[in-house]
Amino acid sequence: MKRIIITGAGGQIGIELTTTLREIYGVENVLPTDIKEPTHEALAGKPFETLDVRDHARMVEIVKDFQPDTIMHMAALLSATCEKDPFLAWDINMHGLVNALEVAREFKLKFFAPSSIAAFGDSTPKDNTPQVTIQRPNTMYGVTKVSAELLCDYYHTKFGVDTRGLRFPGIISHVQEPGGGTTDYAVEIYFEAIRNGRYTSFIDKDTYMDMMFMDDAIAAINKLMSADGSKLKDRNAFNVSAMSIEPEMVAAEIRKHIPDFELSYDVDPVRQGIAGSWPNQIDSTEAREQWGFDPQYDLAKMTETMLEAIKNK
Template identity: 55%
Template structure:
């Protein structure tokens, strides 16, 4: 039975990943690590929780020893748009935190999962069907830290034998926890605004295609990769994964099928638009499909139906 630590357990991905890991491996075997915001509800009540700041190596080591941790999911990060206003903080958390995790993992024999992102791509990267192995010249501190994190994780695997594995996530869409300052966040916000106000002002321009993924697929990808047979992994850090690609017009049209009166206007955020323009329109995830069987289950139609249903129920109950 695995003993797992999730660092960043109250974040957009961490809050759902932690609960899914507990379902699979047992509530007592998955520790919810948090920095300052105490987990609430099921996340707090269903299993152990400990203060674990990724930038504090001793806190990580103490929890690893206390719970005999063998696998660390390190989700601590500052997202792209916020990272541009706080580049030093983004680097310290993204790389300083990762280095701490890797050093603790080296000492105590843990496997480490630290997600990368489409933000790792940039100038010179092919925008359509972006290859698994290609030029990576990101234009944001978030992206720079992701590229450095991929290389650092590969180094610890090759140099010290630490079992490091990661995926390059596209935009993640969730109906549970709101995102925190990412360039692809509009694809979450649009559903909430559609339910609450039947209108949305989009910060990205028409024709801005980006890869996206529904949270259930994102969780599945993270867990499946860590469960994969290591002998079949030619790549480790990091695998392209995606489920769909669309621009604002396409997602708005899908929402209108359910909310005919929905309207979308534009107020383009220059910084977010510049970041989005440097990211792929679509990624080639054939390496993940071939090496560990990646196969997303959600498309735009199914995701939109589920997002509107869940958010609609929350709105009716006065929860949003």
């Protein structure tokens, strides 16, 4: 990668991905795009293009002008948001993906698109969920992610596009607060611990989900995109996770730093239903063996980092 376009750069991963890639490749070689003008300081006042990913002509115009060698397609509606308007979710998540893949095919670009543990469903094995297994999601977000995995595979085998992708778990970050995901409780709990010393979780206790600290997620993207493509047996759906946790585990770790922290519950049936259909713990063996996935943050290290960073804000 030398010159990179990022769609959905104003999202949770997009902001920090843009920042990291600019540190590596230079500000002038990384162009973030999003449907709205940037408000976060990491993007404001620097090269940026407004882009609705459903607008193919505008995407082509940006690519012709910037002349990238890589496109990272991060634009998508998230799980809970998708359930509120499934038809809009399909339009943005799939129409936008097809446009980005077509641009990658036409201009011979390397391509990255994230998938999610939402691509799994009730019939998927819950523990040590393998790389290749049954995928029958019952949410629109999950349906779009399975479709995206298959479509990216198709563009690789049919057209030779160098497509790559990760099945992300919940991503935890102190830079951008969450925006409509089922795993958002694991971010909100840290912000509320600092603000108020208490948190009311919309996910019930004993609901295990995979999580990863943002630094590990960004490192995983870079490592996969830098890997020798000839050695990748899989391409667009690598399981990656650093930890499997539930709310009480996070609260217990927070209490090591804030002893009086209180956790209560007001379970959201929609998001709880989504969480219940996902695996308890996925198996990241293929990512480790094929390209060296190696997360550095466990729950203890992540909690200490999150609380300190939020406090400093």
